[in-house]
Amino acid sequence: MYKNLFAFTFLTILMNVSLAHSRDYISIAGSSTVLPFATIIAETFGKDPTVKTPVVESGGSSVGKKGVCEGIGTKYIDIGNASSRMKTKELAFCNKNKVKLTEIKVGYDGIVVANSKKGTLLEISKADLGKALTAKIPVNGKWVDNPYKKWSDINPSLPNLPIRVYGPPTTSGTRASYAEMVNQKGYCAKDKVAKAASKARGDKKGKKCRAMRTDGAFIEAGEQDNLIVQKLQEDPKAYGIFGFSYLDQNSDTLQGAVISKTAPTFENIAGNNYSVSRALYFYVKHAHIGVVPNIDKYMEKWVQNWDGDGILADAGMIPMPKAERAKYAKAMKDLPVLTADMLKK
Amino acid sequence: MNKSLMNAKDAELIVKSSVLKRRRKDKRLKFYGRSTIFIALSFLVFLFYSIFEKGIPGFFQYYVTLDVNLDQKRLDPKGDLSHESLYNGDGRGLVLEALYKVIKPKGRKEKKSAKKIISSNADVRIAKMILNDPSILGKTIPITFAVDDDIDSFLRGYIKRDTPESDRRINDKVINFVDILVKENKVIYKFSDYILTGSASRSPEIAGIKGALIGSILTLVVCFFLSFPLGVATAVYLEGFAPKNKITEIIEININNLAAVPSVVFGILGLAIFIGVFGMPRSIPLIGGMVLAIMTLPTIIISSRAAISAVPPSIKDAAYGVGASKLQTLMHHVIPLAIPGMLTGTIIGMARALGETAPLLMIGMVAFIVDIPNSIQEPATVLPVQIFMWADFAERMFINKTSSATIILLVFLILMNAIAVFLRNKLERRW
Numbered sequence: 001m002y003k004n005l006f007a008f009t010f011l012t013i014l015m016n017v018s019l020a021h022s023r024d025y026i027s028i029a030g031s032s033t034v035l036p037f038a039t040i041i042a043e044t045f046g047k048d049p050t051v052k053t054p055v056v057e058s059g060g061s062s063v064g065k066k067g068v069c070e071g072i073g074t075k076y077i078d079i080g081n082a083s084s085r086m087k088t089k090e091l092a093f094c095n096k097n098k099v100k101l102t103e104i105k106v107g108y109d110g111i112v113v114a115n116s117k118k119g120t121l122l123e124i125s126k127a128d129l130g131k132a133l134t135a136k137i138p139v140n141g142k143w144v145d146n147p148y149k150k151w152s153d154i155n156p157s158l159p160n161l162p163i164r165v166y167g168p169p170t171t172s173g174t175r176a177s178y179a180e181m182v183n184q185k186g187y188c189a190k191d192k193v194a195k196a197a198s199k200a201r202g203d204k205k206g207k208k209c210r211a212m213r214t215d216g217a218f219i220e221a222g223e224q225d226n227l228i229v230q231k232l233q234e235d236p237k238a239y240g241i242f243g244f245s246y247l248d249q250n251s252d253t254l255q256g257a258v259i260s261k262t263a264p265t266f267e268n269i270a271g272n273n274y275s276v277s278r279a280l281y282f283y284v285k286h287a288h289i290g291v292v293p294n295i296d297k298y299m300e301k302w303v304q305n306w307d308g309d310g311i312l313a314d315a316g317m318i319p320m321p322k323a324e325r326a327k328y329a330k331a332m333k334d335l336p337v338l339t340a341d342m343l344k345k
Numbered sequence: 346m347n348k349s350l351m352n353a354k355d356a357e358l359i360v361k362s363s364v365l366k367r368r369r370k371d372k373r374l375k376f377y378g379r380s381t382i383f384i385a386l387s388f389l390v391f392l393f394y395s396i397f398e399k400g401i402p403g404f405f406q407y408y409v410t411l412d413v414n415l416d417q418k419r420l421d422p423k424g425d426l427s428h429e430s431l432y433n434g435d436g437r438g439l440v441l442e443a444l445y446k447v448i449k450p451k452g453r454k455e456k457k458s459a460k461k462i463i464s465s466n467a468d469v470r471i472a473k474m475i476l477n478d479p480s481i482l483g484k485t486i487p488i489t490f491a492v493d494d495d496i497d498s499f500l501r502g503y504i505k506r507d508t509p510e511s512d513r514r515i516n517d518k519v520i521n522f523v524d525i526l527v528k529e530n531k532v533i534y535k536f537s538d539y540i541l542t543g544s545a546s547r548s549p550e551i552a553g554i555k556g557a558l559i560g561s562i563l564t565l566v567v568c569f570f571l572s573f574p575l576g577v578a579t580a581v582y583l584e585g586f587a588p589k590n591k592i593t594e595i596i597e598i599n600i601n602n603l604a605a606v607p608s609v610v611f612g613i614l615g616l617a618i619f620i621g622v623f624g625m626p627r628s629i630p631l632i633g634g635m636v637l638a639i640m641t642l643p644t645i646i647i648s649s650r651a652a653i654s655a656v657p658p659s660i661k662d663a664a665y666g667v668g669a670s671k672l673q674t675l676m677h678h679v680i681p682l683a684i685p686g687m688l689t690g691t692i693i694g695m696a697r698a699l700g701e702t703a704p705l706l707m708i709g710m711v712a713f714i715v716d717i718p719n720s721i722q723e724p725a726t727v728l729p730v731q732i733f734m735w736a737d738f739a740e741r742m743f744i745n746k747t748s749s750a751t752i753i754l755l756v757f758l759i760l761m762n763a764i765a766v767f768l769r770n771k772l773e774r775r776w
Binding site: 023025027029032035036038039040042043046047048049050052053055056057058059073074075077224225226245246248249250251252311315316 | 429432469505512513547624625626627628706713715736738744
């Protein structure tokens with residue numbers, strides 16, 4: 001008897017929650033690279049006593065892009081954060097669920113290869129860096145497992161140290177961007193030998209080069225960039241791959257490798273001189289604007305803070321040039337629907 | 346069949362040597378046992394040392410005391426002391442003016458660097474003080490503010506003075522200002538009033554665990570009120586009423602297997618059923634509690650069953666003997682005697698639930714949530730999630746805070762286990 005009563009009350013609670021529910025706070029999820037910046041905006045935004053602070057979930061870029069496309073209704077998130085641009089396939093999933101989005105670029109993030117100040121500063125070309133960490137490289141026209149053990153094996157001007165680089169795991173957007181920008185575009189699509197060998201195996205764009213070494217030269221250190229930072233501080237012979245903000249916070253103990261003669265400084269990344277950088281985005285769902293309150297005001301907070309003097313730059317985000325800032329501030333008002341054609345540009 | 350007996354002396358020798366051998370084996374086993382305990386203990390000591398070494402400083406932080414002129418017009422432009430009016434007020438400006446009076450910056454550039462010294466939360470602090478006691482408006486009183494996290498790291502010695510200026514997060518001007526403040530005895534190092542009462546924040550100097558702690562408590566309360574009655578009822582039925590047949594057997598096997606299912610699976614279940622089917626909102630303690638309840642159910646059922654079956658049959662027989670029904674026997678005799686064991690199992694299950702993050706990931710409770718939850722239907726996060734998020738932020742002051750939060754979580758876990766031990770000793774009866 002009391003079991004029935006219990007089941008009854010349980011169901012009543014469930015029904016009450018789902019019926020009475022209309023969300024009055026913004027729900028955001030996605031990239032762990034955008035998370036630190038999105039949380040800063042959310043917190044600043046929430047200081048206003050008339051609004052509720054948005055809830056920002058992590059999960060990775062794919063969670064952000066997929067989650068925002070899952071459907072319309074308050075049980076789905078309103079905004080998806082991503083550190084890589086939406087692909088046409090991902091947009092197709094959106095269209096299938098009748099979700100209309102607007103793409104907002106918020107800034108840039110540099111990816112750095114850094115080591116302890118006690119170690120040797122790495123001054124390396126992008127192609128050599130790709131050569132060091134790509135899983136398979138062409139030798140006499142054949143693709144073989146990467147044979148390089150020391151940096152100096154690649155190029156005598158590089159330090160005489162074993163190649164040992166800590167980096168993020170496959171689930172990370174940082175890793176994907178790095179592999180695309182350095183291994184693929186910097187090495188396989190640039191280096192003459194690798195380019196020819198890539199063509200020969202029917203891989204014109206060099207996409208197969210995105211795989212990182214698994215023989216111990218590249219070490220997956222987990223999603224936590226702080227962990228890599230600590231390892232580098234203890235081991236001056238090792239190098240690490242992570243986002244610029246971590247180098248910025250630890251600039252007294254770490255130094256960023258000079259890649260293709262450009263050091264990873266705030267100015268260089270902002271000026272588009274440093275080549276290993278990617279854009280940060282968020283995707284906002286049209287159907288939720290106005291239904292969930294204050295989404296427009298939340299976007300405005302980004303505009304107020306995304307310039308070079310703002311709190312976001314202070315936390316390590318690289319601001320967009322002025323023209324681009326104006327473009328996306330306008331997009332927040334006009335809300336152009338994201339189409340497959342826009343993504344091809 | 347004529348086997349000659351061994352002579353006595355030879356036999357004695359053989360036995361003696363084998364005894365020696367056996368004793369040596371005994372000793373070796375003892376040694377192995379002791380050394381494994383030693384290794385385990387030294388790991389524990391190392392763990393505690395590293396947590397406490399980093400965590401204790403996390404409970405303290407640097408503050409600066411300034412004489413702030415609480416100008417009513419600028420703090421409360423509408424004059425109605427509402428949250429909104431105080432939010433629109435210029436508390437930050439007043440604090441900076443008080444700061445400039447002490448360090449006397451020259452020109453715009455110096456003023457701009459001086460702004461970095463005080464935590465961005467200073468105006469909120471003033472607003473809170475005014476709400477508590479409006480009579481301070483219009484007076485000039487000394488107020489202590491937290492210093493910015495970079496300044497805190499500098500005062501702790503993490504940021505060194507002799508590093509070249511370009512490699513430091515703070516420039517020479519700011520260091521100069523901090524030196525003035527220290528010389529004027531304005532800087533104090535004291536127990537942080539943010540770590541326990543602050544909520545999540547991206548500014549490490551004002552970040553605290555209050556929101557996460559309340560979230561944890563709400564989640565556990567939901568978890569307890571669902572899993573304890575359900576678990577005990579299931580255990581009572583299975584022990585007392587269930588017929589011994591194939592179906593019962595299958596149920597029993599499944600319950601035992603459920604106890605070994607990885608916890609993230611329960612999160613997926615919660616996502617599919619509570620959010621997917623029932624359409625409940627994400628990130629709320631109600632769902633978190635329900636998911637954790639499903640996760641702790643097997644633990645509670647198994648330990649409750651063990652407690653019930655440990656009640657001596659003589660007691661049941663005696664009850665039946667005087668004509669008690671099955672229900673009476675259970676309610677009057679078996680369950681009261683089994684309660685300590687059931688509670689112990691429940692508390693241990695709860696303690697495990699307190700430390701879980703994986704099942705909460707799927708239902709959106711691994712999130713950055715600033716507002717402190719007031720009910721089980723408002724978004725919340727839990728303590729271990731807070732630790733996880735702090736561990737990942739780049740700002741250096743979070744390293745200490747992470748360990749401090751770990752200490753707090755450990756204290757709660759130890760407390761819960763102590764309650765379990767206390768209850769067992771207090772209520773348990775021996776026969």
